[in-house]
Amino acid sequence: MDDVQQLGEMLRHYADSEAHKRQVFESQSAIWATLIGELFDQIQQWLEPVLAPNLLEVSREPYVAFGPSVPVETSTFRTEKLSILITGKPVEFVPDVMGPGGQISLAVMGFTAARYGSVSLVCLPPSDGWQWRKTNGLKDPDVFAFDAGFLAQQLQSLIPRERS
DSSP states (O other): OOHHHHHHHHHHHHHHHHHHHHHHHHHHHHHHHHHHHHHHHHHHHHHGGGOBTTTEEEEEEEEEOOBTTBOTTTOOOEEEEEEEEETTEEEEEEEOOOOGGGOEEEEEESSOOTTTEEEEEEEOTTOOOOEEEEEETTSOOEEEEOOHHHHHHHHHTTSOOOOO
8 A cells, every 4th residue: 555545544534533523422412412401401390389589580591511622602512501590699500511421510600619619510421310519629529419309408508597
């Protein structure tokens, strides 16, 4: 095989590899978007019995996820974010760009998590179970199963307490 033929073979192999990567990415993106939509449906269903104007409101809006390696201008991660307004305090569930192996994470903003902490929801397909992860500095994150009761406890912490 001469160098030109080898070059042609290498280009075909590269094109096949890129097409496969794109196909995997697109199928993982579809799963990612579906699981986020299902999560938001579930949260709305959990909170439905206690919705009240100006006390507890839930809304969703279109959102394009982006990150350091995927700028918003070129991101193909089209989804939505969910907002909860509880006693005037906003809580937002904002999807991050899909991680390795199809990992889904959502930044949860509105909860204080100490000085350098953050709160996120994480799902690693093929599992469809969500975990609440609270990180604080360099320590391992505190991880909790995410369900209706756990969300209710977190939201209760945002309701101002009567001082007597």
